[in-house]
C-alpha cells in the first residue's frame with residue numbers, strides 16, 4: 001500500500017486540540033489496514049512567531065511543498081494582535097495558499113440529519129443537504145491591480161479595487177467543478193454577474209465553452225450571483241456543485257455555511273494544479289473555524305470540522321472515497337447517538353469534550369467496519 005505523507009500544522013488556540021483527534025484517527029486507520037499514513041508536524045501562526053519571529057519558516061514551507069497533503073488547524077489569537085503585520089499569524093496561512101498555488105477552494109455544506117434543527121432555516125429545507133461551493137481562491141478583486149487609495153486633494157479620497165480574470169484562471173476552476181460534479185450528482189451551477197461585469201461575461205463564456213468541449217455529460221446551469229444567494233436560502237437542495245469567483249465565493253460559501261448550523265462542523269479543502277507526472281494536486285485541508293481563543297485550553301472544542309477536513313484529504317488527495325464515506329457515516333452515527341460538543345448542544349443531548357467526541361467517532365468507525 002502506498003505511503004501517504006502528511007504535514008500537520010496544528011497552529012494556535014484550539015488548533016492543537018482538534019488536531020490531536022486527527023492524530024488518533026490516523027493511528028487507528030494505520031492500525032486497521034486503512035492506509036499507511038506518515039506525518040511530520042510544524043509550527044504555524046502565533047506559535048511559530050513565538051519560536052522564530054515569523055508566522056511560518058522556510059523549512060516548514062519546504063516540507064509543505066514535499067508533502068502529499070497539508071492538514072492545517074487554525075491560527076491567531078489576541079496574544080499576537082500587535083506583532084508586525086508581515087509576521088501576523090494569518091500571514092503563514094496566506095503564504096501556504098499562495099506558494100502552493102491553491103486556486104480551488106472547496107467548501108461542502110452538509111447537514112447531518114441529527115443537526116437539521118440547528119440551522120437557521122426550516123428543517124425540511126436543509127435536512128439531508130449536501131452541496132459543494134467551489135470558490136476561485138487566487139485571482140479576482142482581492143488580488144487585481146491597481147489596488148489603491150488616492151488622495152484627491154479636495155477632502156476626498158478614491159479607492160480602487162480591480163476585478164481581473166484571464167481565460168486560463170476561469171477554465172481551470174471550471175474544470176475542477178465539472179470533475180467534482182461527475183463524482184457527485186453531476187450538476188454544476190456557475191454564478192457571476194454578467195449583467196453588470198465584464199469579468200462575468202468572460203466567466204460565463206469560458207465555462208459554457210469548456211462545458212461544450214469537454215463536459216457535455218454534466219448538467220450545467222448559470223445563475224446571477226445575487227439571485228443565486230437568494231436561491232441558496234430559498235431552496236438549497238437544488239444545487240450540487242456551485243462554481244464562482246473569489247469575491248462571490250467568499251460570500252456565498254459563508255451563506256451556505258450557515259445552512260448547516262455551527263462553525264465547528266465545517267470542513268474545507270484548497271487544491272492546486274495537478275502534477276503532470278503523478279496527477280497529484282498540491283492540497284491543504286482545514287476547518288473553516290478559527291482558533292477560538294474564548295474556549296482554547298478547555299478541552300471543549302468541537303473536533304468534527306477538523307476530522308471532516310481530514311476526511312476530505314482522503315477523498316481528494318488519496319482517492320480513498322470509501323474511507324472518507326466511513327468517516328462521514330461515523331460522524332453522523334455519533335450525532336445520532338445524542339453526543340454533542342457544547343457549541344451544538346440541544347435539549348436532551350449528552351455534552352462531551354473534544355477528546356470524547358473524537359473517541360466516539362473512532363468507536364463508530366470500528367462498529368461500522370465490524
Ligand code: NAD
Pocket residue numbers: 014073074075076077078090093263264265286287288289290291292293294295300301302303305341343
Ligand atoms: P473563530 O472561528 O475562532 O470563533 C468564532 C466563535 O465560534 C467562537 O465563539 C468560538 O468559540 C466558536 N468556535 C469556533 N470553532 C469552534 C469549534 N471547533 N468548536 C466549538 N466552538 C467553536 O473566529 P474568531 O473568534 O473571529 O477568531 C478567533 C481568532 O482566529 C482570530 O485571531 C482570527 O484571526 C483567527 N481566525 C483564524 C482562521 C484560520 O486559521 N483559518 C479563521 C478565522 C479566524
